[in-house]
Amino acid sequence: MQRLGDGDPRATGPYTLMGRLGAGGMGAVYLGRSAGGRTVAVKVVRPELASDGGFRDRFRREVAAARKVSGAFTAPVVDADPDAELPWMATAFVVGVSLHEAVAAHGPLPKGALRMLTAGLAEALNAVHGARVIHRDLKPGNVLLALDGPRVIDFGIARATDGTALTSTGAIIGSAPYMSPEQATGQSLTPASDLFSLGSTVAFAACGRSPFGDGGAAAGVLFRVVHTEPDLDAVPAELRPLIARCLAKDPGERPTPREVIDFVEQGDRPSPREGWLPEAVATDVLAVRAVMTALPRPAPTKLLDPPTQDLDAGPQAPGPGRRKLILGLAAGALAAAGVGTAVALNGDGSSGTTAGASGRPAGAPSRPSGDDVPEGKLAWKVKLPATCPQVVSAGGVVACVSLEQIWGLDDQGKTAWTVKGADHGVQFSVQGPTPKNIAAVDGDRLYAAGMAAPTMANLTMHATVLGVGLADGKNVSTATLDTAPNVGAILMPGIRGGRAYVTVMLGTPQQPTTGYGIWALDLASRKTAWFHDHEPLLIHFALPPDSDGLLIGDTERLTGLDAKGATSWTQKVQAEAVGAVGRYFVVADVSGTLSVLDPATGRKVWSVQGVEGAANRGGVVAVNPDGSILYALLRDKDGGLSLAALDSASGKKRWTAPLPPDNAKPSAVRARLLYADKTLYRMDAGSVVWALDPADGKPLWKYTGMKGTDPSKLAWAAGDGRLCVSDTTATTVAALHANGA
Structure with missing residues (x-):
């Protein structure tokens, strides 16, 4: 509590005030105790408001409203005096x-x-x-x-x-x-x-x-x-x-x-x-x-x-x-x-598993500690003035997209160029610190999704894609979706064959959300190739590099689209994550089954069980450059993970490698894999990044500089000889060379 100051009351009604808990526009809240020892939270109206008859009426109605409510999950009113010199209300103090x-x-x-x-x-x-x-x-x-x-x-x-408002009309x-x-x-x-x-x-x-x-x-x-x-x-x-x-x-x-x-x-x-x-x-x-x-x-x-x-x-x-x-x-x-707290919270400490002679559960692999893996050397780390939910490493620069502008950082992490969205009437699709795919590279150009920048005076919006040269941030172009009423782009699942695929929210300023869709934009002509309307919120996307098909999905079903954006098939499935390998779709469902599907029919080509899922915006699998090997994480009997190299055509295991323990509580973002520059990268639940040999899964180096950070707040990218990680909460971006040196 804060000490009582000269302006604080020492008692209110039957309660002695022991300290101030907080303050707001209406007044202050105090910790109070009655003569019988009952502890309460006492709200006391500010003196200047107590003399306002209209405000007293508002407070009186607040007390009346709060008195009406009684339930196990509310803090009930125990006493009040809205007519006192300083009106007050006491509620039960919640120990929490x-x-x-x-x-x-x-x-x-x-x-x-x-x-x-x-x-x-x-x-x-x-x-x-x-x-x-x-x-x-x-x-x-x-x-x-x-x-x-x-x-x-x-x-x-x-x-x-019943319509009795406590505030002025329209406020x-x-x-x-x-x-x-x-x-x-x-x-x-x-x-x-x-x-x-x-x-x-x-x-x-x-x-x-x-x-x-x-x-x-x-x-x-x-x-x-x-x-x-x-x-x-x-x-x-x-x-x-x-x-x-x-x-x-x-x-x-x-x-x-x-x-x-x-x-x-x-x-x-x-x-x-x-x-x-x-x-x-x-x-x-x-x-x-x-x-x-x-x-x-x-x-x-x-x-x-x-x-x-x-x-x-x-x-x-x-x-x-x-x-x-x-x-x-x-x-x-x-x-x-504090004594005994851990026992009370953790039960008897038993694991509920059957251990073998080694102390490991029967059938569990021998797991390396990872302590002997060398630490990767940080090439550079910079703090940006805004959140960067996606990093792109290509063309000699690291591109970072915020709500208002794009930064191009050079090999030393210094700003080589910037492009402000407002200069081109664009606001990029950034909301908060969650990593997401809003940009992609095609050749020597970066494309970022957003909307025509709205103002409070003019709420008209349209999905917009801005293109910029990677080398110098120049030669800026924009393309706008004009074939469907919409209020902006949300994501960019990727670019393939000169077309950018953009997720769009349909609607108008008067009716902001009527559905969602996929916009296929021809980058050369800046014209719409096709548009696919889809009512539920789209959360899954896969874009196989060797196919014209596109996989989209909501919370209940997956839909395969053909080269013209028409529906080829639908399947009811609760997917945790999707991906692509060669010409196939890859789907990880909530049961832990990973399936490879034919893009034309949705037919299952092969599947494997016990796969770790829940990747954040992709990364549940990684694929080598020619698409012949798919890398995934498998759950072991001891609760740990092994990295598996699977033949993409048959699903047969080429090898498995037990991974070091994460030494962190399970995260909502569990399986995160990348492949670039002949290196396989894995981010664990504790936000330690491991560089692995794609030939056998053995660790090459690790980077612990983000350890302890929430992995759901980390965006990352690999390519162009480097690995980049963006801490979206701290607004920092770090880069390491692919060899860790």
């Missing part, structure tokens, strides 16, 4: 840490925790909507993670569903990255608006950021919420359809809280003995509990998130978060409370 700070400190939540979070938020909204209230500000900072489940707090801008109040499109445009709201915020909040918990990006001015964020599709790459495959439905632009297409709960209940639940929170987050919660119970008079420090900022209010000074500050207070208490 905010979702926002838990993710910031420890990274995205694992799949089991995400499922319980989703169900808990839906339970909370069920109670909120049952009381005829709309929350209107559900976001990671208003979700607390407790040992027995999440809690939704702060009804400061809530609204009764847009809330947190931009988590608003619904109808809230962002000032329309009337229904409970479905909270479901959109639920989807954004769960996506944040899975990805570590808002699905619409957190960067830029509020107007830019709101524009993306209204007109672009969310980035859900890091959301587990089984939850992705639900979250995508929550984030539908049309409120009528979103599920109800009850439907969300029913969806989650169909899957596996975490063991009660293990708890639902990751160990690191649970440890923080235990620290909070230790502090709250160990000392009757905790030393002053500060607990809650940075304050909520209303878009129509001035910026508020952010303060330390709940986790950071309470752990400062907990330093002494943890010495006593």
Whole structure:
């Protein structure tokens, strides 16, 4: 907690205020205790607002709305006095840490925790909507993670569903990255608006950021919420359809809280003995509990998130978060409370596997440690002023594409040239720090996908591809899709035979999302070769170099397209990742089966089981230059991985090589492979990059400079004699020579 200053009250109603937890536009929140020892969170209105009769009415309605809500996943109101000299409201103090700070400190939540979070938020909204209230500000900072489940707090801008608003007509109040499109445009709201915020909040918990990006001015964020599709790459495959439905632009297409709960209940639940929170987050919660119970008079420090900022209010000074500050207070208490924590969270420590005489599970390979593999020498590392979600190494430069411009970096990492999108009326398809394919090389030119740059005064948009010379950043050209109503390009799956293949979001500014499509652009003429309309969100693409076919896929099915963009076949399959080898499609499904398909018919040529999947935008397999060998990762009985070289025509194993252990918790981005410059590269779950000999899989060198970074935030590319890695969170780009020297 923060110490009480001269302007802070020392008591409110029956509660002694022990320190300030946080502050926002409406007032401050304090940790309070009653004479009987009950701990509460007390919101006290600022003195200058207390004298405003209209604001008192708003606060009175907030109290009334919050009093209506009672549920296992909310923090109930225990006392209030909206007519006091300084109006106040007390809610039960939740022994937990905010979702926002838990993710910031420890990274995205694992799949089991995400499922319980989703169900808990839906339970909370069920109670909120049952009381005829709309929350209107559900976001990671208003979700607390407790040992027995999440809690939704702060009804400061809530609204009764009978139309009694707490804000002036037309005002847009809330947190931009988590608003619904109808809230962002000032329309009337229904409970479905909270479901959109639920989807954004769960996506944040899975990805570590808002699905619409957190960067830029509020107007830019709101524009993306209204007109672009969310980035859900890091959301587990089984939850992705639900979250995508929550984030539908049309409120009528979103599920109800009850439907969300029913969806989650169909899957596996975490063991009660293990708890639902990751160990690191649970440890923080235990620290909070230790502090709250160990000392009757905790030393002053500060607990809650940075304050909520209303878009129509001035910026508020952010303060330390709940986790950071309470752990400062907990330093002494943890010495006593920490003993036994690991046992409580991890159970009895048994692995549940049968070990052989060597201590390994029966049939598991002997696994090298990797300690003797030499460290690769970093050629250069630079920090860019913006996120680079894709790096391209070709033509003597490393090209990096941001939302607003492209950088060309030379062999020393120095900027050789830049191209600003605004100079050519283009905004590139970059949303947040998730790696994605938005650019590709054809000969000596780089092509990047985007949209005609919109303004708040003119929202007209069209998918656009910008081309630039790799050597000097000159000879810029643009091509725009004019054969279908659309609001911009999302991805560029690749270039083949002089055609760029671009994923496009269909719609108009008035009806932003009506479907998706693939645009085949002839680069020489800058004319459309063909356009394929596809209604569901497209997430899978494969472009075989020796075929005219194209594979596209959504969450439920795959579709094969011919050379003219017509549908050749469809198959219902839940794919985790797709790729291409020679003239064939490669598909890894959720069961761990990797299949090679004929592009003309979709017929299975061969398959192999036990393949590690879930690659991020490709990389589940790698292929040698002539397409004769396919490299994949196979799961071993000890939980580790082996690299396998498979004959692309028959699927027969040429060799397998056990890989060193990752020494990291499993990542949502597991199988990542690249082949270039006679070197096979693998990024493991701990973000260590291994350079391997493609002849036998033996390690040549490794690079540990990104170790500990979330691999889902790392973009990489190999070619032109170098390996490049972009840390999209730190906005840094590093390069190593292919030989590691």
